[in-house]
Amino acid sequence: MSEHTAATASSSEKGSSRMLSKSDFKLARTCDAKLFFRENRFRDNRAGDPYLALLAEGGYMVEALAKAKYPDGVRPGYDPDPRAACARAIEYLQGDDVVLFEATLVVGRKQARADILEKKGNVIRLLEVKSKSFDGAKHASSLASGKAGALCGVKAPFAILKDWVEKVEDVTFQVLLLEKLLPGVVVQPYLVLVDTSKSASIDNIPGLFAIERRTAADGTTRIDTATYIGTPSQLAELDLITEVDISAQVARLRDDVGAVAARFESLLDAPLPSYAAQGQRGAKCARCEFRGEATAAAGTNGFAECWGPLAVPTPHMLELYSVGTAKAPDATPLATWMIGQGKASLLEIPEEGLVNADGKIGPTPQRQRRQIEYTRRNEVFVGPQLRANIEALRAPLHFIDFETSRLALPYHQKMRPYGLVTFQWSCHSVDGPGAVPRHSEWLNNSDLWPNQLFAEALRATLGDEGTVLTWSHFEETTLKQIVDDLSRFGRDEPELAEWIRDVFERRRVDLHEWARSEYYHPGMRGRTSIKVVLDALWKSDEAMRQQFESWTGRHVDAAQDPYASLPPIEINGIAQEVHEGTGAMRAYQEMMYGFKKEDLRARDNWATLLKQYCALDTLSMVLILEHWRRATV
Numbered sequence: 001m002s003e004h005t006a007a008t009a010s011s012s013e014k015g016s017s018r019m020l021s022k023s024d025f026k027l028a029r030t031c032d033a034k035l036f037f038r039e040n041r042f043r044d045n046r047a048g049d050p051y052l053a054l055l056a057e058g059g060y061m062v063e064a065l066a067k068a069k070y071p072d073g074v075r076p077g078y079d080p081d082p083r084a085a086c087a088r089a090i091e092y093l094q095g096d097d098v099v100l101f102e103a104t105l106v107v108g109r110k111q112a113r114a115d116i117l118e119k120k121g122n123v124i125r126l127l128e129v130k131s132k133s134f135d136g137a138k139h140a141s142s143l144a145s146g147k148a149g150a151l152c153g154v155k156a157p158f159a160i161l162k163d164w165v166e167k168v169e170d171v172t173f174q175v176l177l178l179e180k181l182l183p184g185v186v187v188q189p190y191l192v193l194v195d196t197s198k199s200a201s202i203d204n205i206p207g208l209f210a211i212e213r214r215t216a217a218d219g220t221t222r223i224d225t226a227t228y229i230g231t232p233s234q235l236a237e238l239d240l241i242t243e244v245d246i247s248a249q250v251a252r253l254r255d256d257v258g259a260v261a262a263r264f265e266s267l268l269d270a271p272l273p274s275y276a277a278q279g280q281r282g283a284k285c286a287r288c289e290f291r292g293e294a295t296a297a298a299g300t301n302g303f304a305e306c307w308g309p310l311a312v313p314t315p316h317m318l319e320l321y322s323v324g325t326a327k328a329p330d331a332t333p334l335a336t337w338m339i340g341q342g343k344a345s346l347l348e349i350p351e352e353g354l355v356n357a358d359g360k361i362g363p364t365p366q367r368q369r370r371q372i373e374y375t376r377r378n379e380v381f382v383g384p385q386l387r388a389n390i391e392a393l394r395a396p397l398h399f400i401d402f403e404t405s406r407l408a409l410p411y412h413q414k415m416r417p418y419g420l421v422t423f424q425w426s427c428h429s430v431d432g433p434g435a436v437p438r439h440s441e442w443l444n445n446s447d448l449w450p451n452q453l454f455a456e457a458l459r460a461t462l463g464d465e466g467t468v469l470t471w472s473h474f475e476e477t478t479l480k481q482i483v484d485d486l487s488r489f490g491r492d493e494p495e496l497a498e499w500i501r502d503v504f505e506r507r508r509v510d511l512h513e514w515a516r517s518e519y520y521h522p523g524m525r526g527r528t529s530i531k532v533v534l535d536a537l538w539k540s541d542e543a544m545r546q547q548f549e550s551w552t553g554r555h556v557d558a559a560q561d562p563y564a565s566l567p568p569i570e571i572n573g574i575a576q577e578v579h580e581g582t583g584a585m586r587a588y589q590e591m592m593y594g595f596k597k598e599d600l601r602a603r604d605n606w607a608t609l610l611k612q613y614c615a616l617d618t619l620s621m622v623l624i625l626e627h628w629r630r631a632t633v
């Protein structure tokens, strides 16, 4: 069973009988104090995170595929009392030949649900399904050469790689419970992983799963369960996951996991001071899921509880660009040093420590220093190169933005797990300063591998003339991947590949780089995403708002966020919106593979949402460049 479901299960057990689920354990491993906030139901920012929801949905299908490989598997059945559910699972496990799905394991106040338990005689294979990608071919070749596999380093003592520690700890937590519940039984732990060295031999894999959804209070729909409904022969062709024996890795971690789990268990009812939260503060708190607004009600903002008076200063030092890399004058981590000085204001950060390891002021320290200086002065910084950069652009200017997705189980034949699907682009083309932009767009609507059509349509619009402007390296990376994919899919398209190479080698300019090195507005704070930059300029630039209104016919006043102003569309009774990239991926999935995919009206509405969002991204680039042009006259 996946962690998100485990978390839900455990949350019903909060209150006087708090339990330590494996999801709680995982969270507390990142910071002890987070366990306190979860147990005491502080607001968690991740609760509505669309990206995590998207990952979770992919995880459901992987889990359903893994379970389908065990057709005799049974579910012990749900019981609201975890101890009763555990007793039932143990009863099943008295048999000599049994496969259990989602067995609840409880020892003391520790609780887990095991995805798959396969018992034969005295041996239980414990299988934890993860949608994390893994290169099975690399793993096999590592083992064959006497090394420890793809989860471990390549040199003795073959330490478990940082990326995998959390997954192995998760399994270790379950193994310890199962061994306590069934002494004398041999437990063999496995991770079941999405194997990127394999590829799909059939098309439309999502059609082989029945998805059940529920609608949350906020109107969003989430997958509740996924079940494999294809035939046994299709299942045999779905060779996309690999069971990886991690006995050696679990053996290494078991003492540590046992000791730490016991400590967390003993803290379940403890007050915050017992977690020593103040000693754990640092740059990592910038992204803490329990960090609320400064105005949040008392007892709801975990960050304010940990930081006390140091949570208050505005602007806060944690807003510093790349704060995790920033150093104090004594070369120790800046955030920790500042806390030691009893300071937390961005304006009190000493600039002497903001240097590279070699003492030079590289691009990141320069950006940090500029943020502090221009925030203090409340002024805009315009770099000396910005005007020259703008003048070097060659008309027509093509502002482009791509929407893509990478899903655990691929949709198309020959694709690998997490393979690239390029499903949409938008382009605004401009002939000269202040000219009205022309808009072009492309959105896939056929159930075929779309990357070649995507590139061909883009080529028809961009042609061979003019500068191609993007806001990140993402478009370049995507185009390079399409070139690789063309040969992988057996498409011999040398001219198209050559055109793509010309775009990213000769014609592309990254406006994001300019935002980092040649411009700073105090409203950007430590961020440089297109939405943040547009928002910062929008509030202060009347000319920008007028241009937007005359080009789009939409009035958005200074206090509004132009992205938030995109009109929602009602689809099947729910007002749907797309404001960011993850929302676009979800909308595309709904349009192409959702449970209402045959509903042409719903499909059209999803397409409209996708188009209006992607078009705003490219129009935003035009507006920002126009602003910079005016600022450098």
Ligand code: SF4
Pocket: 031, 032, 033, 034, 277, 278, 280, 281, 282, 284, 285, 288, 289, 290, 291, 302, 303, 306
């Ligand atoms: S604010 Fe920092 S110390 Fe407090 S829970 Fe979050 S990460 Fe931990």
